[in-house]
Amino acid sequence: MPSDTDFLLAIEDLTVSFDGFKAVDALTLYIDAGELRVIIGPNGAGKTTVLDLVSGKTKSTSGSIRYNNVEMTGLREHEIVRAGIGRKFQTPSIYEKLTVFENLEISYPWGRTVFGSLGFKRSPKVVERIFEVAEEIFLADMLDESAELLSHGQKQWLEIGMLLVQDPELVMLDEPVAGMTAKERDATAVLLRKIAKERSIIIIEHDMDFVEKIADRVTVLHLGKIIKEGTMEEVQNDPHVKEVYLGH
Amino acid sequence: MKDIAKYSESSFSKLLYDRFFKNKEGVIAFAILAVILLIVLPMGLSTFRLNMTGKYLCYAFVALGLVMCWGHAGILSLGQGMFFGAGGYCMAMFLKLEASDPESTAIQSTPGIPDFMDWNQVTELPWFWYPFKSLPLTVALILLLPAVLAFFMSIFYFKGRVTGVVFAILTQSMVACMWYFIVGNQGYFGGINGITDLKTILGWDIRDESALRTLYFVCVFLLLGCILLSRYVLSTRLGRVLVAQRDKETRVRFSGYNITSFKVFIFCLAAVISSIGGAMFSLQVGFMSPNLVGIQPSIDMVIFTAVGGRESLLGAVYGALLVNTAKTAFSEAYPTLWMFLYGATFIAIVLFLPKGLAGLYHDHVKVWFNKIRSKPKSSAAESEPDSVPTIVELDKEVPDAK
Numbered sequence: 001m002p003s004d005t006d007f008l009l010a011i012e013d014l015t016v017s018f019d020g021f022k023a024v025d026a027l028t029l030y031i032d033a034g035e036l037r038v039i040i041g042p043n044g045a046g047k048t049t050v051l052d053l054v055s056g057k058t059k060s061t062s063g064s065i066r067y068n069n070v071e072m073t074g075l076r077e078h079e080i081v082r083a084g085i086g087r088k089f090q091t092p093s094i095y096e097k098l099t100v101f102e103n104l105e106i107s108y109p110w111g112r113t114v115f116g117s118l119g120f121k122r123s124p125k126v127v128e129r130i131f132e133v134a135e136e137i138f139l140a141d142m143l144d145e146s147a148e149l150l151s152h153g154q155k156q157w158l159e160i161g162m163l164l165v166q167d168p169e170l171v172m173l174d175e176p177v178a179g180m181t182a183k184e185r186d187a188t189a190v191l192l193r194k195i196a197k198e199r200s201i202i203i204i205e206h207d208m209d210f211v212e213k214i215a216d217r218v219t220v221l222h223l224g225k226i227i228k229e230g231t232m233e234e235v236q237n238d239p240h241v242k243e244v245y246l247g248h
Numbered sequence: 249m250k251d252i253a254k255y256s257e258s259s260f261s262k263l264l265y266d267r268f269f270k271n272k273e274g275v276i277a278f279a280i281l282a283v284i285l286l287i288v289l290p291m292g293l294s295t296f297r298l299n300m301t302g303k304y305l306c307y308a309f310v311a312l313g314l315v316m317c318w319g320h321a322g323i324l325s326l327g328q329g330m331f332f333g334a335g336g337y338c339m340a341m342f343l344k345l346e347a348s349d350p351e352s353t354a355i356q357s358t359p360g361i362p363d364f365m366d367w368n369q370v371t372e373l374p375w376f377w378y379p380f381k382s383l384p385l386t387v388a389l390i391l392l393l394p395a396v397l398a399f400f401m402s403i404f405y406f407k408g409r410v411t412g413v414v415f416a417i418l419t420q421s422m423v424a425c426m427w428y429f430i431v432g433n434q435g436y437f438g439g440i441n442g443i444t445d446l447k448t449i450l451g452w453d454i455r456d457e458s459a460l461r462t463l464y465f466v467c468v469f470l471l472l473g474c475i476l477l478s479r480y481v482l483s484t485r486l487g488r489v490l491v492a493q494r495d496k497e498t499r500v501r502f503s504g505y506n507i508t509s510f511k512v513f514i515f516c517l518a519a520v521i522s523s524i525g526g527a528m529f530s531l532q533v534g535f536m537s538p539n540l541v542g543i544q545p546s547i548d549m550v551i552f553t554a555v556g557g558r559e560s561l562l563g564a565v566y567g568a569l570l571v572n573t574a575k576t577a578f579s580e581a582y583p584t585l586w587m588f589l590y591g592a593t594f595i596a597i598v599l600f601l602p603k604g605l606a607g608l609y610h611d612h613v614k615v616w617f618n619k620i621r622s623k624p625k626s627s628a629a630e631s632e633p634d635s636v637p638t639i640v641e642l643d644k645e646v647p648d649a650k
Contacts, residue, residue, distance in 0.1 A: 077501040078507075081501075081502055087502050089499070093499040094499070095492040096495060098491065101255065102488055106500070106503055107503045111485060112505050114509050114513045117486040118481065119484075120484060120485035121263070122255060123257075124253075127255040128252060130255075131252070143255075
């Protein structure tokens with residue numbers, strides 16, 4: 001039984017094997033409250049699998065994931081979300097047939113049961129919160145637009161916005177700037193730094209320039225194991241990391 | 249800051265208006281349907297034809313349910329006949345008991361039980377027939393039984409994340425089970441012949457002309473009520489969650505929703521509405537049999553919905569009316585050829601109207617209508633939608649987009 005810690009998220013000895021292949025192998029990782037952690041690593045290192053495990057999409061084979069000292073393994077996705085962990089997918093995952101406003105509204109953390117949602121009323125408070133978030137994600141003028149008409153970068157922002165409305169304590173982002181223009185990337189970096197003031201963030205990213213701009217600490221994953229953890233500078237100067245990842 | 253009032257839902261009456269009709273167009277469309285059903289058809293049709301229309305409208309209840317669970321929530325059920333049957337049989341059992349009073353069944357070896365029981369050597373009324381001695385209990389069962397059935401049928405599948413075609417086939421097999429169950433238990437449910445010879449409800453003869461007309465109006469009012477109820481449900485946040493999970497199921501889970509309960513809810517609601525239709529069917533047609541609720545009728549019900557447009561509640565009503573009318577017209581005019589004509593109609597609809605009648609209206613009639621209306625105005629109004637594609641152009645700047 002793992003003991004209580006001061007960490008927001010404590011992953012200990014986490015292993016998942018798919019038909020004998022260990023995608024994540026005895027991984028131990030701690031995230032502090034208020035930390036912005038970036039996970040990097042070559043393809044197939046198990047980065048996305050870690051997020052899948054934490055968010056309940058994939059069931060772990062062994063090990064524990066404790067969030068605020070509460071065990072998360074075995075909970076279902078929506079229960080994990082309600083505990084305070086939000087997640088953004090690699091490809092923008094939004095509701096194309098709904099408007100930007102409705103996309104954000106669905107994420108509002110109230111009335112998420114059947115009867116709660118039947119009685120859900122758009123109060124001025126809800127609308128205000130949605131305006132606030134729309135402003136932050138640069139989509140304030142597009143609230144009535146159908147989400148399928150947004151550009152790729154705007155869809156990424158919208159999904160980040162949906163997370164913000166949800167107001168999780170821990171935000172996990174899977175390649176949030178993939179497919180963005182340089183300008184959009186910079187705007188996103190600013191946005192993420194701003195978000196990080198109030199919550200903890202885990203980001204998976206390939207773009208090293210972007211990582212340099214935002215990361216507090218960087219974790220390098222290779223074949224399901226952590227090979228290095230530290231500041232960006234430490235990681236970049238590590239010979240092993242250079243060999244498996246950065247050297248290419 | 250933007251106009252908060254535009255988005256928030258404020259006063260109760262305005263909220264109800266928004267929920268039921270959304271806008272002026274919704275009011276007009278609803279009013280047109282109400283006028284057709286309540287005034288035009290009763291004035292234009294003979295009692296015989298009106299009664300047939302009433303029968304078709306019973307299927308419209310099922311189509312409404314399918315619009316909600318198939319069109320909006322993406323749950324295709326090929327077993328709605330089961331719920332239609334649940335309501336139909338409940339009502340038929342009540343009427344049958346009333347028709348089987350000891351005086352009129354005096355020649356039976358056991359007077360006072362339904363005739364088919366007597367023919368099958370059943371000598372005592374089975375326990376599950378007792379609730380049907382009372383009308384309030386029957387009505388309660390018409391509403392409760394399908395909900396309970398739908399709940400237990402669906403909760404395990406939805407929990408196990410069975411979706412799409414697999415779920416459709418499972419519902420199909422369940423309706424087949426029900427068919428065999430009824431046919432196999434001839435002494436309890438009348439078998440393949442069904443429950444026939446229904447005469448009165450609380451002493452009121454349901455077979456004479458004025459009764460048929462009255463029942464038609466009851467049916468229409470119930471249908472309009474169900475349309476409003478469905479509109480209400482679909483316009484709440486629940487309706488949006490259903491559409492969202494239809495398109496991106498995992499995303500909704502990660503917004504903190506337990507999808508299972510949403511799916512079960514809408515499936516149960518669709519079942520209850522179908523059941524009301526079934527009960528009205530028994531009342532208007534005067535009998536109920538397994539062949540009216542088996543596999544083929546269940547598929548027909550999906551066809552009505554598809555013809556009407558599976559996302560449109562009003563479309564469902566027109567679809568049920570039109571397909572059934574066509575079926576009757578073809579079979580009366582060309583008794584040997586009608587099946588081919590019927591089939592050809594479906595092929596034409598799938599080919600040319602994939603979104604059904606509602607699609608015809610939204611993509612063609614409405615566009616044409618708007619064009620005519622905006623002609624007197626300057627052309628500036630028409631160029632307005634052009635501002636949208638510029639957003640899409642941003643996509644081209646990101647070649648590495650996935």
